[in-house]
Amino acid sequence: METVTSAFEKIKGLPLHSRTPLEWGEEVLKQPVELLIDHAFLEKKAANNAMELMTRWPDEWLPGWVETMTSVAKDEAAHLAQVTRMLFKRGGRLARGHKSDYANSLRQLVRRGEAPEVLDRLFVSALIELRSCERFAILSVASTKDEELAVFYKGLFASELTHYKVFLKLAYKIAPKPKVDARWYHMLAAEAEILARQEKGPRIHSGM
């Protein structure tokens, strides 16, 4: 239980502009299977996103770009396998399609033009990782009656925390610090507004 508490402590230091209350976790965990179905799609999309970034800018940006994106894609595919295992074990099935207003709205923040686009796409990736990281920490703490889920969410919290840092670090490598700082602050504020507009329900990025 001590490690779960430390996840809860760690999220206090995250730069998010809004905080998810424990009650959100307690509420969405009333429908754990629906939550896992939504979650599976997020992991799939995270893997797709890393794969797409890898080939979109394969060599002109940074040494290590391809290796980083490949490594993230591999982690996300492993998460997808974990989530689907948990889902099937609990009698659920994957749905055919999935819509996420949260992710779509974040993507609309991406500016056109090569340099702004790559920076913004790194930010959007970092934001999704960051919010997911917070939500998994909340879920690990809220899963009081289900030790298996608590451990599962705790592991994902740690992995998404690493991914968030990876994307943000890349952003700081491709543009001057004051410019990155300003844009990152703007994106964090926009993320909180987008999240606040989301409907409630058993989804990882649902409203509170």
Ligand SMILES: [Fe+2]
């Ligand atoms: Fe993931």
Ligand SMILES: [Fe+2]
């Ligand atoms: Fe991730």
